Amino acid sequence: MPRKICLVGIGKIAVDQHVPSIKASADWELAATVSRAGTVDGVQAYTDFDLMLDERSDIDTISLCLPPVPRYDYAARAIAAGRHVMLEKPPGATLSEVAALEAMAKAACVTIYTTWHSRMAEGVAPAKAWLEDKKVTSAHINWKEDVRRWHPGQDWVFDPGGMGVFDPGINALSIMTEILPIPVHLRSADLLFPANRDTPIAAHLTWTEGVTGDFDWRQEGPQSWDITVETNGGTLNLHDGGARLVIDGAEVIAGPGAEYPALYARMAELVAGGASEVDVRPMLHVADAMTLGKRVEVDAFDW
Amino acid sequence: MPRKICLVGIGKIAVDQHVPSIKASADWELAATVSRAGTVDGVQAYTDFDLMLDERSDIDTISLCLPPVPRYDYAARAIAAGRHVMLEKPPGATLSEVAALEAMAKAACVTIYTTWHSRMAEGVAPAKAWLEDKKVTSAHINWKEDVRRWHPGQDWVFDPGGMGVFDPGINALSIMTEILPIPVHLRSADLLFPANRDTPIAAHLTWTEGVTGDFDWRQEGPQSWDITVETNGGTLNLHDGGARLVIDGAEVIAGPGAEYPALYARMAELVAGGASEVDVRPMLHVADAMTLGKRVEVDAFDW
Numbered sequence: 351m352p353r354k355i356c357l358v359g360i361g362k363i364a365v366d367q368h369v370p371s372i373k374a375s376a377d378w379e380l381a382a383t384v385s386r387a388g389t390v391d392g393v394q395a396y397t398d399f400d401l402m403l404d405e406r407s408d409i410d411t412i413s414l415c416l417p418p419v420p421r422y423d424y425a426a427r428a429i430a431a432g433r434h435v436m437l438e439k440p441p442g443a444t445l446s447e448v449a450a451l452e453a454m455a456k457a458a459c460v461t462i463y464t465t466w467h468s469r470m471a472e473g474v475a476p477a478k479a480w481l482e483d484k485k486v487t488s489a490h491i492n493w494k495e496d497v498r499r500w501h502p503g504q505d506w507v508f509d510p511g512g513m514g515v516f517d518p519g520i521n522a523l524s525i526m527t528e529i530l531p532i533p534v535h536l537r538s539a540d541l542l543f544p545a546n547r548d549t550p551i552a553a554h555l556t557w558t559e560g561v562t563g564d565f566d567w568r569q570e571g572p573q574s575w576d577i578t579v580e581t582n583g584g585t586l587n588l589h590d591g592g593a594r595l596v597i598d599g600a601e602v603i604a605g606p607g608a609e610y611p612a613l614y615a616r617m618a619e620l621v622a623g624g625a626s627e628v629d630v631r632p633m634l635h636v637a638d639a640m641t642l643g644k645r646v647e648v649d650a651f652d653w
Numbered sequence: 654m655p656r657k658i659c660l661v662g663i664g665k666i667a668v669d670q671h672v673p674s675i676k677a678s679a680d681w682e683l684a685a686t687v688s689r690a691g692t693v694d695g696v697q698a699y700t701d702f703d704l705m706l707d708e709r710s711d712i713d714t715i716s717l718c719l720p721p722v723p724r725y726d727y728a729a730r731a732i733a734a735g736r737h738v739m740l741e742k743p744p745g746a747t748l749s750e751v752a753a754l755e756a757m758a759k760a761a762c763v764t765i766y767t768t769w770h771s772r773m774a775e776g777v778a779p780a781k782a783w784l785e786d787k788k789v790t791s792a793h794i795n796w797k798e799d800v801r802r803w804h805p806g807q808d809w810v811f812d813p814g815g816m817g818v819f820d821p822g823i824n825a826l827s828i829m830t831e832i833l834p835i836p837v838h839l840r841s842a843d844l845l846f847p848a849n850r851d852t853p854i855a856a857h858l859t860w861t862e863g864v865t866g867d868f869d870w871r872q873e874g875p876q877s878w879d880i881t882v883e884t885n886g887g888t889l890n891l892h893d894g895g896a897r898l899v900i901d902g903a904e905v906i907a908g909p910g911a912e913y914p915a916l917y918a919r920m921a922e923l924v925a926g927g928a929s930e931v932d933v934r935p936m937l938h939v940a941d942a943m944t945l946g947k948r949v950e951v952d953a954f955d956w
Contacts, residue, residue: 419945444941445748446838453836510841510947533756535749538813548947637940638747642722644813644851645948 353621354381354409356402358424359416360388363438367467368415371610377618381409399424403431410434411461411621419511422447425462429454434461436617440520440633441465443511452628462626463617466524470612471592472605477579478529480597484581486530488560492576493522494569497551503653507549514549516636518575519565523632525577525592526561534558536635539643544651551651555639656924657684657712659705661727662719663691665807666741670770671718674913680921684712702727706734713737714764714924722814725750728765732757737764739920743823743936744768746814755931765929766920769827773915774895775908780882781832783900787884789833791863795879796825797872800854806956810852817852819939821878822868826935828880828895829864837861839938842946847954854954858942 355378357368369390372380382394384402389395396402402409412428414421415438422442428435435455441464442448448464455462468474495518497507506512513520527533534557542552552566560580575591587596593607620627658681660671672693675683685697687705692698699705705712715731717724718741725745731738738758744767745751751767758765771777798821800810809815816823830836837860845855855869863883878894890899896910923930 444839444945445937446836446941449937450836450838511945513944533749533753535753536747543948634748634752637944638749640943641816641940642747642814645846 352377352379353411353618354379354406355411355413356382356384356406356409357390358384358399358412358414360385360390361415364388364415367610368413371614372413374611375614375618378411378614382406399427403427403433411436411617413617414438417506417512418443419506419509422451425451426454429458429460429462432458432460434617434621436463436465436613439464439466439524440513440636441628441630442633445630445633445637448628448630448633452626455626459624461617461620461624462628463620464628464630465613465617466521466528466629466632467609467613468521468524468592469528470609471525471588471590471607473588473595473603474525474528474592476603477586477588477592477595480586481529481531481579481581484531484583486532486559486561487580487582489526489530489562489577489579491522491526491563491565492574492578493519494564494566494574496569496573497567498653508544508547508651510548512549513636514547515552515565515567516550516639518567519553519563520632520636521591522563522565522575522577523635525588527629527631527635529579530561532559534561536638536642539639540646541639541643542646542648544649545647546650546652550643551648553639553643655680655682656714656921657682657709658714658716659685659687659709659712660693661687661702661715661717662741663688663693664718667691667718670913671716674917675716677914678917678921681714681917685709702730706730706736714739714920716920717741720809720815721746722809722812725754728754729757732761732763732765735761735763737920737924739766739768739916742767742769742827743816743939744931744933745936748933748936748940751931751933751936755929758929762927764920764923764927765931766923767931767933768916768920769824769831769932769935770912770916771824771827771895772831773912774828774891774893774910776891776898776906777828777831777895779906780889780891780895780898783889784832784834784882784884787834787886789835789862789864790883790885792829792833792865792880792882794825794829794866794868795877795881796822797867797869797877799872799876800870801956811847811850811954813851815852816939817850818855818868818870819853819942821870822856822866823935823939824894825866825868825878825880826938828891830932830934830938832882833864835862837864839941839945842942843949844942844946845949845951847952848950849953849955853946854951856942856946
């Protein structure tokens with residue numbers, strides 16, 4: 351019998367990815383939603399999270415896909431009410447928030463899962479396996495997209511804690527931290543802040559081990575979500591956000607990018623096994639960039 | 654017999670604190686220094702760190718008090734050469750650097766000690782003991798000093814990775830994370846960046862549990878290094894950077910602020926015991942502030 355789940359934050363990512371993934375899953379039944387405005391046809395819709403927690407004691411799992419800044423309070427209330435919690439990326443606005451939630455979930459004996467959807471792209475696991483015994487000589491992340499297309503009018507991405515270009519860029523960092531056989535750490539960064547905004551719209555990062563990254567939210571025309579890794583055993587390319595893997599020019603896999611169904615399958619496993627999965631490494635790289643990065647002012651950004 | 658130690662980075666803090674503390678210690682003998690310019694009378698002075706590591710195999714402990722950005726490379730080379738490492742605060746320019754050093758030290762079976770000198774101020778341990786069974790209702794950090802007086806002409810504090818006002822502010826954070834009986838996490842922050850500088854000159858932070866902090870490097874006249882904690886059992890005040898403890902208006906202790914001798918005593922214990930001590934919590938709060946903080950531009954700063 352499927353386990354009942356409540357989805358909180360019915361915005362673009364919920365409608366595009368979470369709802370169809372839950373509906374297609376034999377593990378889960380979408381039993382309620384909580385959102386200020388969004389609803390899902392045929393599913394009980396709440397606007398008051400605490401009311402849902404009170405009334406729907408039959409729902410033991412909460413999936414949170416609202417923006418990172420408000421996410422902590424919802425997660426803390428869910429855990430306090432004894433519910434399992436699944437967090438969209440990034441799992442919080444700060445590293446300390448995630449540490450606090452992890453400690454709370456442990457004390458309450460509930461599952462907490464910090465999801466990183468890009469790690470579920472079809473090329474990532476085989477890329478990790480191929481790299482495992484290689485020596486990396488250099489690597490480059492090229493993550494360039496049009497914020498107007500993917501976050502139309504969503505001012506929260508430019509508000510403090512919204513992470514700016516690292517909102518998509520953290521997807522690349524989640525792949526990087528998953529596939530590279532050795533950890534790297536930041537050496538320098540340029541962060542490009544629009545004159546009228548609180549988060550960067552572009553960033554150039556240089557890590558140890560010859561690893562670099564270009565992140566840009568001003569990309570019109572073709573969009574790029576690519577990672578190249580040069581090794582002593584050949585060249586690995588991930589394209590399309592990790593869905594397509596090419597090694598030495600030969601295509602190894604080209605998946606449909608079905609990331610979210612895999613996240614919900616993993617959450618079902620964790621809950622069934624009484625386990626948790628918390629990994630903050632992608633956030634750590636963002637925090638490092640925000641701490642060490644040089645701030646460069648660029649043109650004001652308006653939608 | 655005292656253990657031989659090499660001090661790297663003979664600047665203001667080395668001359669003011671490290672050298673006299675080592676000289677007064679029965680645990681240590683200052684056997685060499687490495688610095689571009691500074692020297693210590695009667696002590697072999699190197700400018701080339703690798704040469705010192707090669708020539709002085711009798712020195713098994715290195716104390717690094719150069720600025721945070723170059724510190725990592727020296728620490729990594731010291732550990733690779735099998736030496737124990739003691740790090741001035743903050744222990745690195747980023748959290749990932751410290752994690753990397755910790756892993757390297759563990760693999761090399763050498764001691765690594767991330768020092769937080771303010772925790773050794775005489776009021777801190779009794780403050781922690783007094784707070785242990787109290788409920789904190791609010792707390793406030795008031796950390797205001799004149800950067801021209803304490804860091805005259807040291808541009809690195811305003812360069813990327815120099816942390817700005819958090820260079821002294823992290824001392825308050827090291828006390829906060831030591832004495833508060835529960836962890837707190839940041840809710841919001843204003844970071845005041847001079848128009849011509851890369852790090853904040855002042856900051857206002859708000860954490861959970863009613864904890865707030867004002868950090869300012871523009872303080873002329875009297876300097877303030879105070880922490881007030883309101884509890885269900887009375888009011889605790891730390892003054893003079895933690896050296897003076899006052900509870901409900903009564904002075905409990907007023908020490909001379911002899912922090913560095915205690916650090917070197919602790920390092921001797923760690924090395925003798927084959928142990929390490931790494932705590933990045935104060936840095937985590939700075940990284941959180943830099944990630945979540947709202948950037949406010951203020952007047953340009955020049956010496």
